[in-house]
Amino acid sequence: MAEYILEVRHLKKNFISGKKSFTAVEDVSFFLKQGECLGIVGESGSGKSTVAKMITHLTELTGGEIFLLGKNITQVKGKELRETYREIQMVFQTPGESFDPRCTLGDGIGESLRNMGISKKETRKRVENLLIKYGLSADYADRYPHQVSGGECQRAAIARALAVEPKILICDEATSALDVTVQKQIMELLMKLKKEKNLAFIFICHDLALVQMFCDRVIVMHDGHVEEEGTPEEIIERPKTEYTERLIESVL
Template identity: 50%
Template sequence: MQPILEATHITKTFHEHGGSRFRAVNDISLTVREGECVGIVGESGSGKSTMARIVTRLILPDSGSVKLCGEELTTAKGAALRAAYRNMKMIFQEPRSSFDPRLTLGESICEALKPVMADKKARMEAAGRLLCSVSLNEDFLSFYPGQVSGGECQRAAIARALAQKPKLLICDEATSALDVSVQAQIIALLNEIRREQQLSLLFISHDLALVSSFCDRLYVLYEGKVVEEGETAQVIQNPRQPYTKKLIDSVLSV
């Protein structure tokens, strides 16, 4: 089966003040298949968020290839790049900051619908259906981001991300700013959406316990490298690398 996302030998170095260089990503390769949930886990500075920015084309790698649905993303332009962005959407850590505070949630979702739906009334009706699909009623169409809770705002962000029927959702610490009980609700929602729509998920987090609770496969990152990868149960039950064992021990000790 052809992967939805395939990143191969990705390297990225940043130039810091004083002329020093920091290699944030060092020869990382990963794949996400259709309908699969893949987790990337690691501590701060492991390179996981840099990888998220690379696979979403927010930044370009120094070297390596990123293919989305078989098409090269790093060199995509024009219509090819627009198609890539329709197929791939990102869910951010801070949901409120991902919305324009001047727009209602309904208006923001309608903006996301513009490329695929011309009629304004039809867009607002579709926005209402999208909100209902994430367990928010149509009243939320008229609410501003600052008028709803963090969990409600993240649900609205998921609804907006689904507007163009993407094949891949990339969640970068998408639950870390939420209360534990709300985290569980968002994870359950993402799992439900994944099953119903055959979506693929790339879930990036520092929280091994959270990631291992629902991801099919894991990549463990440390200092810009993949130090362990495999089926979730295999990685958790039989870790090969000391760093992975350390992460697991830290979870078990809590």
């Protein structure tokens, strides 16, 4: 059995704009253990979301390797990529935009189940059970994204991500667009999932109080590279670099 559920080695991403090229991510390496929560923090433009998109193959790598359960998934496509999505799912910052506005929430949540060959009737049953499990009523399956609140839509997004029972959930600023009360409810839901399902998380967030509460380890990113790594207490209370110190001062 692989020592790490996920390992990324020397990730690199260059973007080309016109005739210019710039490096968004440079030599980023880290690992994730089963049931562990890894926080990734850093100011806007530090490369946090780009790393998440490379892991989930939403952005093509310029360099580096990604290993899932010991298997190299760097270049997977087609059927192998679909199998990868059964193990890794992502929850985005703006849940309303992650759903197709022309489809109901139930259609969005059930898509991955239908792709697995599950019947329409069974998919509907599972979708309704997922909605109830994650704090909504079954009739939300027939509602459209614009008909629900941000918090309700984020719950539906979490239900969609967990429909295939992945081993890793990536949360990319999943609470930042929500008001404080709803943010608290979503965090309570994520903490419950971590405990009950032994899920591994990559938790990208700018709120260090949430990171300190939820994460086991933290990576600080700056200009596309890893500035430092440690436990939340080490990073927040005993930062090693001037950049991390400034980052903490700016948000606390």
